[in-house]
Amino acid sequence: MLTLIVAGLPALGALFIVTYLAIEQPGTIAAPRLETISEAVVTGNPALALELMADGADVDAPARVRPGLLERDVDRLTPLEAALLVRNLELLQLLLDVGATPSASGREDCLALEFLPEAIPLLRARHAEVGRAPLGEAGSDPCGSNRGTANP
Numbered sequence: 031m032l033t034l035i036v037a038g039l040p041a042l043g044a045l046f047i048v049t050y051l052a053i054e055q056p057g058t059i060a061a062p063r064l065e066t067i068s069e070a071v072v073t074g075n076p077a078l079a080l081e082l083m084a085d086g087a088d089v090d091a092p093a094r095v096r097p098g099l100l101e102r103d104v105d106r107l108t109p110l111e112a113a114l115l116v117r118n119l120e121l122l123q124l125l126l127d128v129g130a131t132p133s134a135s136g137r138e139d140c141l142a143l144e145f146l147p148e149a150i151p152l153l154r155a156r157h158a159e160v161g162r163a164p165l166g167e168a169g170s171d172p173c174g175s176n177r178g179t180a181n182p
Contacts (some may be wrong), residue, residue: 066093071112071121072100079109079121089130108133114141114149122149126156134162140173
């Protein structure tokens, strides 16, 4: 019986360590890997976004964003939409620099008006580069009555 107790002590000690790490050091045990460019953008990780693009991920593709990464629950976002929702102008510029294109629907334009107005000139320029009608003139609202209710 004593042999069983002594043999079980290291296992019990390991269990205590794992429990401590899980409670006191969140993220140190198997933090979920960010899997999409949109998730990398939401978490402010440009290196991972570039790595995923280098591995062949489409910079314009809507992708899943897991619950809890954003303040609001959304199913799918393009990387540009993600950058606008988290108000990250630097990542938005990076995405545009590597070829991301705002959608023809103007969804990014509406998000820019609501979340990151300083992005409007960048989006306007990108629309012009790809031959689309750019975002309306300064002060106009291409989202009409939907402004303030953008729900990606």
